[in-house]
Amino acid sequence: xxxxxxxxxxxxxxxxxxxxxxxxxxxxxxxxxxxxxxxxxxxxxxxxxxxxxxxxxxxxxxxxxxxxxxxxxxxxxxxxxxxxxxxxxxxxxxxxx
Numbered sequence: 001x002x003x004x005x006x007x008x009x010x011x012x013x014x015x016x017x018x019x020x021x022x023x024x025x026x027x028x029x030x031x032x033x034x035x036x037x038x039x040x041x042x043x044x045x046x047x048x049x050x051x052x053x054x055x056x057x058x059x060x061x062x063x064x065x066x067x068x069x070x071x072x073x074x075x076x077x078x079x080x081x082x083x084x085x086x087x088x089x090x091x092x093x094x095x096x097x
Contacts, residue, residue, distance in 0.1 A: 002087040006032045016084045024092060037088040044086065048079045 002016045003009060004027040011034075015025040019036045026033050056072055 001085055002089055004030060004032060004034065005089055006030050006091060011089070013084055016087050016089075017080055019087070019089075025089075033092045034089040035092050037090050044083065048083065052076070052079065 001010045001013070004011060007027060007030040009027060009029040011025065011027065019025060024033050024035045052072070052075055055075055
């Protein structure tokens with residue numbers, strides 16, 4: 001799970017899952033406002049996207065199109081958990097607020 005870089009407390013799953021470059025979250029323990037380190041997350045999201053498309057294409061191309069949806073949904077769930085566990089956050093700089 002992602003941790004606050006200031007106090008090292010684990011952050012709630014959904015508060016990290018929906019982070020993007022446009023929004024922030026606040027640590028409930030130390031009240032530090034946090035944002036995503038995009039330089040680390042962009043390659044990760046690209047890799048997960050390529051794997052997702054590969055899985056989808058393989059199932060549709062092999063004639064297992066009626067089963068692809070279950071596999072794809074399972075992959076999205078696994079990817080979301082992985083994303084939240086490796087997400088890196090940084091405190092927002094005061095001049096940026």
